[in-house]
Amino acid sequence: MAWRSAGFNVDRMRLSARRTLPRAVFDFADGGAEDEVTLRANETAFDDLRLWPRPLDGAAERDLSVELFGQRLSLPVVIGPTGLAGLFWPDGERCSARAAAAAGTAYCLSHGSVCTLEELAATGVAPRWMQVFVYKDRGFTEELTRRAQAAGYAALVLTIDNQLLGKRERDTVNGFQIPPRLGPLQLAAMATRLGWLWRMKGSLRGLTFGNYVRPGQPSDIATLAGKMGSILDPGMSWRDVEWLRGLWQGPLLLKGVLHTEEARRALAAGVDGLIVSNHGGRQLDGAVASLNALPHVAAAVEGRIPVLLDGGIRRGGDVLKALALGATCCLIGRPQLWGLAVAGEAGVAHVLELLRGELDRAMGLCGIERIEAIGPQLLEPGRFGSLPIAA
Ligand SMILES: Cc1cc2nc3c(=O)[nH]c(=O)nc-3n(C[C@H](O)[C@H](O)[C@H](O)COP(=O)(O)O)c2cc1C
Numbered sequence: 001m002a003w004r005s006a007g008f009n010v011d012r013m014r015l016s017a018r019r020t021l022p023r024a025v026f027d028f029a030d031g032g033a034e035d036e037v038t039l040r041a042n043e044t045a046f047d048d049l050r051l052w053p054r055p056l057d058g059a060a061e062r063d064l065s066v067e068l069f070g071q072r073l074s075l076p077v078v079i080g081p082t083g084l085a086g087l088f089w090p091d092g093e094r095c096s097a098r099a100a101a102a103a104g105t106a107y108c109l110s111h112g113s114v115c116t117l118e119e120l121a122a123t124g125v126a127p128r129w130m131q132v133f134v135y136k137d138r139g140f141t142e143e144l145t146r147r148a149q150a151a152g153y154a155a156l157v158l159t160i161d162n163q164l165l166g167k168r169e170r171d172t173v174n175g176f177q178i179p180p181r182l183g184p185l186q187l188a189a190m191a192t193r194l195g196w197l198w199r200m201k202g203s204l205r206g207l208t209f210g211n212y213v214r215p216g217q218p219s220d221i222a223t224l225a226g227k228m229g230s231i232l233d234p235g236m237s238w239r240d241v242e243w244l245r246g247l248w249q250g251p252l253l254l255k256g257v258l259h260t261e262e263a264r265r266a267l268a269a270g271v272d273g274l275i276v277s278n279h280g281g282r283q284l285d286g287a288v289a290s291l292n293a294l295p296h297v298a299a300a301v302e303g304r305i306p307v308l309l310d311g312g313i314r315r316g317g318d319v320l321k322a323l324a325l326g327a328t329c330c331l332i333g334r335p336q337l338w339g340l341a342v343a344g345e346a347g348v349a350h351v352l353e354l355l356r357g358e359l360d361r362a363m364g365l366c367g368i369e370r371i372e373a374i375g376p377q378l379l380e381p382g383r384f385g386s387l388p389i390a391a
Contacts, residue, residue, distance in 0.1 A: 003342050010314045010335045010354055013347070017088075017338035022186075022193045023282075024174035025087060029337045033169035038289065039281030042312030049321050051378050057096065057367030062360050065104075066371045068306060068329055069155055069251040069272065071127050074104025075311035075356045076371055077319060079348070080310050080331030081131035081157065081255075083112025084178070088340040089347075090203040094123055096336055099348035101125035103356070108331070109142065110159055112228075115202075116210035121151035129155040131255065133162060134236035138243070144211060145247050156248045157275065158241065161256030163234040166283040171244035179207045180224040196341075216222075238269060243271045253308070254282075258293040260300040267301055274301065275308045280333045291322060298326025316358025320366070323374040 001291040002134035007013040018026050032039030066076040079100045084093035093113045094313035097120055102109035108129040109120050117130055135141050148156060170176075180186070182204070190197055209228075213219040245252055254266050263274055276294045290311035298307050309322045310331035319330050332351070339347035368374055 001343075003347070004350060007347075007350060008341060008354075009358075010338070010351060013335065013338040013342055013351055013354075017074035017341040019051070019197055021341050022089070022180065022190050022196060024171070024176040024180060024366050025196075026341075027082075027170040028168075028176050029082070029088070029173050029334055031168050032285065033166035033168055033283055034285035036281060036285065038278050038285050038287045041289035042090065042278070042281055042291070043314060046315070046318045046321055049291065049325075050380065051317070051321065051324075051362070051366060052380060053366040053378070055365060059364050059367050059369040061369065062363045063370050064356060064360060064363070066329055068106070069107070071125075071154065073106060073127075073329070075352070075359065076323060076327075076329040077107060077313070077352065077355050077359075078106045078329055078331045079336050079352075080306070080333045080339055081108045081110035081129075081159070082333050083110040084207075084209060085110070085337065085340060086113060086114030086203060087178075087180075087200075088337050089344040089348070090199060092337075092340050092344075093120055094125075096340060096348045097123065097125045097128065099339075100350065102349060103352040105352065106154070108155075109153075111159075111211060112209050114207060114210055116213075117144070117148055117153070118151050119210065121153070126152075127154040129153060129253075130159055131157040131159055132244075133159055134233050134240045134244075136233045137231065137348075138240070140231070141240075141244070142247060145244065147211075149249060151179070153250075155251040155253060155273075156244070156255045157255050158244055159255045159279075160217035160236070161277065161279050161283050163232045163236060165229050165232075178221050179204055180343045191348075206329075208211045238265060241266070241269045241271065250371055255310075257297060258288055260296050263297045263300040267304060271305065273306045273308060275331065276327070277310045277311060277331075278373060280311050291325065294322060294327060295325045313355070316355045316360070317362040319355060319359050320362045320374060320378070323371065324376060324378040 064075045093115050097107040106127040129152040132144045208221045210222045212224045251272040253273040256277050257274045276290050276297050306328035308329050309327040315328050322330050335351050339351035
């Protein structure tokens with residue numbers, strides 16, 4: 001298929017997505033907060049780190065699988081939570097989750113999915129993780145947590161870096177609205193995006209934040225999106241983490257950890273995993289690049305719990321670098337949405353296979369046979385020698 005050959009790497013899939021999506025929808029995913037300093041830093045941090053291969057170590061066959069929370073994933077890449085995936089392709093969340101399961105990896109559903117968490121669970125795809133926030137109404141956090149437990153989600157991800165919404169200026173420039181405004185002017189501007197419009201014609205009207213819909217209350221997405229900023233609690237604290245720890249039976253991850261003190265505190269609070277993340281540069285502009293924070297967080301937890309990373313993963317080699325710096329596994333946000341926008345489930349599967357193929361090649365070229373063998377020996381000799389390899 002033409003889209004596959006055009007999308008021969010993740011960046012090419014991004015370009016294909018840009019040609020497919022209305023500008024405002026593309027920018028909603030592609031953009032970051034304010035001057036997008038952190039967004040850029042996430043990617044350049046990988047470019048600034050070089051590998052030191054030892055090809056004579058011999059790696060004829062590579063095993064990319066990794067153990068995480070008692071489950072074996074076929075590659076160390078999980079699909080991270082992205083709200084409104086259903087804006088990029090009809091039924092986007094279920095398409096991505098199916099692609100993840102077929103690839104042998106996990107899918108994390110966003111609080112802000114179009115389908116409900118129960119609808120995703122009904123597909124039977126696994127492993128599934130669920131992402132939540134701390135709301136001013138703790139009862140709602142509790143409700144989502146209990147629903148995820150009842151629906152058999154394998155892990156709960158509490159995102160801590162989104163309590164005030166980031167200032168995303170591309171959305172302001174584009175007049176981005178949820179749902180997208182489709183007046184005569186917007187339709188004219190979309191003349192070259194007819195494929196998306198045609199695909200989405202049945203889904204746009206019903207677009208909603210499925211998990212937020214309440215019987216007898218307005219369920220249209222504009223109303224729900226309008227409420228979003230005011231229902232999150234910027235006053236959340238460690239007490240909430242401890243409370244959630246008591247509520248959720250199973251692996252609990254904190255997403256958005258950058259500081260070593262938070263990492264240590266999370267250990268004490270009984271958290272089972274950390275996701276080193278700055279929300280893909282969409283929240284605090286100027287925040288440290290995820291990759292740069294990673295070795296410090298990994299050192300702070302001393303291999304006692306898995307440390308995951310997201311932000312800027314665009315190549316299989318980026319995954320290798322993150323693992324060398326102490327990550328157990330990586331998550332992807334935008335690359336998944338680009339895959340969805342280009343070809344739905346097949347597009348997401350393609351993105352995962354691109355990353356798998358590149359990681360496999362990079363491991364072979366470095367002389368590494370198993371994920372567990374990836375460590376600081378792949379990096380500049382002496383500079384990262386004392387880093388622990390995450391469990
Ligand atoms: C369109 C979009 C929506 C997102 N929605 C959520 C969300 O609902 N919850 C969350 O924890 N993170 C959300 N994120 C952040 C991602 O989970 C992830 O941290 C980030 O995209 C990783 O960076 P990357 O896009 O460079 O891979 C979103 C990201 C994007 C691009």
